[in-house]
Amino acid sequence: MRLLIVEDDANLNRQIGEQMQAAGFACDHSHDGREALYLGEEYDYDLAIIDLGLPELDGISLIRQLREKNRNYPMLILTARDAWQDKVEGLEAGGDDYLTKPFHPEELRARVQALLRRAHGLAQSKMHFGTLTIDTDAKAVTLNDRAVELTGYEYNTLLQLALNRGKTLSKAQLTEHLYAQDFDRDSNTIEVFVGRLRKKLDPDGSLNLISTQRGLGYRFNLEPTDS
Missing domain, CATH: 3.40.50.2300 (Response regulator)
Structure with a gap:
């Protein structure tokens, strides 16, 4: 952010x-x-x-x-x-x-x-999407109750997508929220972050975690659950 x-x-x-x-x-x-x-x-x-x-x-x-x-x-x-x-x-x-x-x-x-x-309409720090949990205060992610190690940029990419679930975010939009003004930005690195997230959180594609909208960007597909 x-x-x-x-x-x-x-x-x-x-x-x-x-x-x-x-x-x-x-x-x-x-x-x-x-x-x-x-x-x-x-x-x-x-x-x-x-x-x-x-x-x-x-x-x-x-x-x-x-x-x-x-x-x-x-x-x-x-x-x-x-x-x-x-x-x-x-x-x-x-x-x-x-x-x-x-x-x-x-x-x-x-x-x-x-x-x-x-x-973002959140009453508490934890967002639950079935077996996936994002803790916005601790900046931590768990899957099936096991901690998943993410880099800062990977976490922030996931968070932006999750906060805008159901919407397609372009690489430029994601880049705007990930980097400070004076940082040498390269929107192509977004592809790398998304690829790493898929590998770490959804390697077999069964969750359908993040989809690519060709020519438009990426969309987070999971729906929030109570726990």
């Missing part, structure tokens, strides 16, 4: 990026509101972390303008302001949650995970 981090404090921006990357996210960074507005309009992020006190364009205006442009991904507000009016204004502008500085890294991670679950 790919995040946009908008924070003018360079050290804090870097620290948040390191924390989120350690949690398995790809991250783009911006230090002012104008650049963030461009990035937020240009790319389909999974979530944005936005400080309110930004140069060039303040965080409230940034959130409002992104919402006006129909950018509907979750937005987590960071604020050093304790006044409840500032928090209410941020939420009314289109923010989904807020975190007051200073904050603990684990709280930031938990709020990000909760917003992502909510955005």
